[in-house]
Amino acid sequence: MNKAQVSFEDRKELVQKRIGRIKNKIMVMSGKGGVGKSTVAVNLAFALQMKGYNVGLVDVDIHGPNVPKMLGIEDNKLDTTEEGIVPARIPIGAGRFLEVMSLAFMLEKDTPVIWRGPLKMTAIQQFLADVVWGELDYLIFDLPPGTGDEPLSVVQLVPDVTGSIIVTTPQEVALMDSRRSVNFSGKLGIPVIGVVENMSGLKCPHCTKDINLFKTGGGEKAAKELKVPFLGRVPIDPRIVEDCDSGKPFILTHRDSEAGKAFNEIVEKIIGL
Numbered sequence: 535m536n537k538a539q540v541s542f543e544d545r546k547e548l549v550q551k552r553i554g555r556i557k558n559k560i561m562v563m564s565g566k567g568g569v570g571k572s573t574v575a576v577n578l579a580f581a582l583q584m585k586g587y588n589v590g591l592v593d594v595d596i597h598g599p600n601v602p603k604m605l606g607i608e609d610n611k612l613d614t615t616e617e618g619i620v621p622a623r624i625p626i627g628a629g630r631f632l633e634v635m636s637l638a639f640m641l642e643k644d645t646p647v648i649w650r651g652p653l654k655m656t657a658i659q660q661f662l663a664d665v666v667w668g669e670l671d672y673l674i675f676d677l678p679p680g681t682g683d684e685p686l687s688v689v690q691l692v693p694d695v696t697g698s699i700i701v702t703t704p705q706e707v708a709l710m711d712s713r714r715s716v717n718f719s720g721k722l723g724i725p726v727i728g729v730v731e732n733m734s735g736l737k738c739p740h741c742t743k744d745i746n747l748f749k750t751g752g753g754e755k756a757a758k759e760l761k762v763p764f765l766g767r768v769p770i771d772p773r774i775v776e777d778c779d780s781g782k783p784f785i786l787t788h789r790d791s792e793a794g795k796a797f798n799e800i801v802e803k804i805i806g807l
């Protein structure tokens with residue numbers, strides 16, 4: 535059968551065949567860009583791995599797929615077998631791997647993607663239907679900002695999403711931004727696992743005093759008002775930026791930092807669901 539002739543229902547079935555047996559499927563979303571979704575997705579994935587779970591990370595940000603850069607695997611060449619596309623495997627010791635798949639592996643580097651909704655949907659369908667994941671406990675979806683075609687495609691193709699994690703920064707507008715994501719989840723019947731307040735305060739590296747660059751508490755307040763769980767605060771740490779840029783997962787290099795501990799506490803809550 536020609537790929538172009540595969541119907542939506544067929545594709546949905548193929549997606550289910552691939553990931554139906556993965557028990558926990560979590561979407562990381564936010565109202566706007568640059569709040570740290572990819573950072574949270576990557577660090578939660580590693581934190582779960584470090585606790586012994588097998589984790590896959592899917593980067594469905596068509597316009598800004600930066601998970602590979604954050605993990606230093608931008609030049610990964612995809613392998614295909616008869617069964618499909620093999621995800622990138624990042625060794626984490628003891629013969630274990632974090633499995634990663636990104637649209638970036640399939641797109642021309644630095645070329646902007648100018649696709650309309652239906653084309654995005656088709657790309658995400660094929661992408662999800664064709665990847666051969668290992669035996670995973672968790673599959674984490676790193677989404678682009680907002681409530682557009684990409685999150686909608688994921689939800690339509692993956693009917694049993696476990697829940698969404700909503701990332702926000704701590705300003706007043708956090709409530710407005712989070713509300714859209716909470717409503718989106720509600721309308722589509724996806725439980726909200728909770729809100730993460732990222733970039734929450736900064737400890738001055740010189741005098742160790744707290745600097746509340748974007749204020750603090752907005753995420754927690756938003757969670758309370760929207761009646762969804764609050765998962766925790768991740769402070770600003772310049773080493774997160776450095777690690778992101780150099781392709782090292784922060785949680786591996788700085789697990790005992792405040793931000794590292796915050797990621798681990800958030801993961802404990804997710805495991806305890």
Ligand SMILES: Nc1ncnc2c1ncn2[C@@H]1O[C@H](COP(=O)(O)OP(=O)(O)O)[C@@H](O)[C@H]1O
Nearest residue numbers: 567568569570571572573769770771774775778
């Ligand atoms: N807690 C934090 N402290 C410092 N820098 C952060 C923090 N969270 C994210 N960043 C940085 O902010 C930038 C945007 O983060 P990113 O995860 O790409 O956001 P999004 O996926 O929401 O667009 C990145 O350069 C990242 O390193």
Ligand SMILES: [Mg+2]
Nearest residue numbers: 571572595677
């Ligand atoms: Mg991102």
